[in-house]
Amino acid sequence: MQLPEDSLKQTRKSMARYQKQKYNWIRFLLTLAAGALTLLVSLQGNYTLHSNTAAFLLRTAWASIGLSVLIGPIVLQGEVHLAKLRAAYVLEQLENLAADKTPEPFRWMHLPKLYAACETLFYAMLLTSVTALTLFAIVNVKID
Numbered sequence: 001m002q003l004p005e006d007s008l009k010q011t012r013k014s015m016a017r018y019q020k021q022k023y024n025w026i027r028f029l030l031t032l033a034a035g036a037l038t039l040l041v042s043l044q045g046n047y048t049l050h051s052n053t054a055a056f057l058l059r060t061a062w063a064s065i066g067l068s069v070l071i072g073p074i075v076l077q078g079e080v081h082l083a084k085l086r087a088a089y090v091l092e093q094l095e096n097l098a099a100d101k102t103p104e105p106f107r108w109m110h111l112p113k114l115y116a117a118c119e120t121l122f123y124a125m126l127l128t129s130v131t132a133l134t135l136f137a138i139v140n141v142k143i144d
Helices: 005-042 052-098 113-139
Strands: none
Touching: 005 052, 005 113, 052 113
16 A cells, blocks of 8 residues: 555644744743843843842842753754654654554654653743742842
């Protein structure tokens, strides 16, 4: 049995569309994090810290946003790796169909554990940095 070329093209397009959206989202967040870190560092001479808590929150924000910038490329690599795994699986199943073999039951592909842990840490660090910066803005108000 020969598979129509149209079905192969549609399968590839569908997989690529999903993968590209997630990849672009992570890349967007990574770009924002890098820009925010650059801005924070360039403005650090202008800060007047009114308490130790404010200093702690600012340092926490810097550290967490810095970690997210370092971990982000690993997360992007994980998405590329996962796309390759999914493509290989789908092509294998399509070849089985073309050879009149029974395809395996559908199996959802997940990120390998290292990449999944990095992705979780990436989002956690972004959330920590936004929370710390928000709290810093609230706490670092000079009250006369």
